[in-house]
Amino acid sequence: MAHHSFAAEFDATQPIKLTGTVTKVEWTNPHTWFFMDVKNEDGSATNWGFEMPGPGQLLRAGMKRDSMKAGDVVTVDARRARDGGNRANAQTVVLTSTGQRLFGAQAR
């Protein structure tokens, strides 16, 4: 649950699914953010930022500070930023190497 207006920043009608390599995790309040490089067809990479709940909510859902680290390859289901920037609100995060769901938006 966002502390701010979700609808003004992200578009629930713009789902996006991306796989990439984590470059940074900001385990911070009021939101955790992580960044990952997504490979483009020409071989270059685009860095995306994903918003998640803050650490408290993630900890209570079973995620830990070191569950996702730079270098990990993950697949993210997200809702894209309204302004079309390379940012999104993560709904689920799955670790490619094990298939483990690190984060899934709560049912409520």
Place this chain on the structure above:
Amino acid sequence: MRIFSIAVWRSGMFAVALICATGGTVAAQWLSLPLAGTPRTPDGKPNLSAPAPRTADGKPDLSGIWRIDNPRPNEDLLSDGNSAPMLPSAAALYKHRVGTLGYERPGTFCMPHGVPDAVTVPSLPFKILQMPGVTVVLYEEFHMYRQIHTDGRQLPVETDDPAWYGYSVGRWDGDTFVVETAGFKEGSWLDNHGHPHTDALRMTERFRRINFGRMELAVTIDDPKAYSRPWTADTMRFELQPDTELLEHLCENNRDLGSLQQYWQGRDQAAPPTTGK
């Protein structure tokens, strides 16, 4: 008010299981620990349907960590089909807030939810500490607190120092804890949709602990500068969060602010003046 003790820790089978499960390390400080004073079923789990605890003076003890049982009240204090009796100025402001998807909602700037909605944040619990003379509410959101005085002091008739959470006194009406609050400043929203209030707001909250695991709250809004008559929000229901602690939630990384301000750029022109001014 519960204080963690080594004796309880060592005697609890849950504690042993916890240590085994975590290998003796604590991943998140006190995220999960057995708290003294928690009634338990034979298998050691918290008995949430046990009777509400009582303090030495026989009153129900509201102390504990609580969380709203559904996200709706945080969005709107009223369920679908019900509307607050807003005066035209309040209605215009409310319409603007809804139409702009929350233009300048306080949380955008890491200002906290106020009264009553700080207890409605679905993901962030709050803790009640009921003590002689004062009941303290610790809100996990942004590490805030509020005091409800029960030492017999009177509410200020007028204050030259209005406050975000106002000034609160509490008394018991049978088993219901009745909190009266006045001396609000404008700024907080009553809910995320943006029901406004003015400095004329007086609020009555009626807390009732149903049993160990459940608590209810009825809130009445009386603000003659914003509403044509007092109105009562849908009853809020809370679930006790057993065997855990509040976690830190400071606004250290507000990455959303820039993109929200960008979204609202140009959309704020039609903003009506603040109510009551």
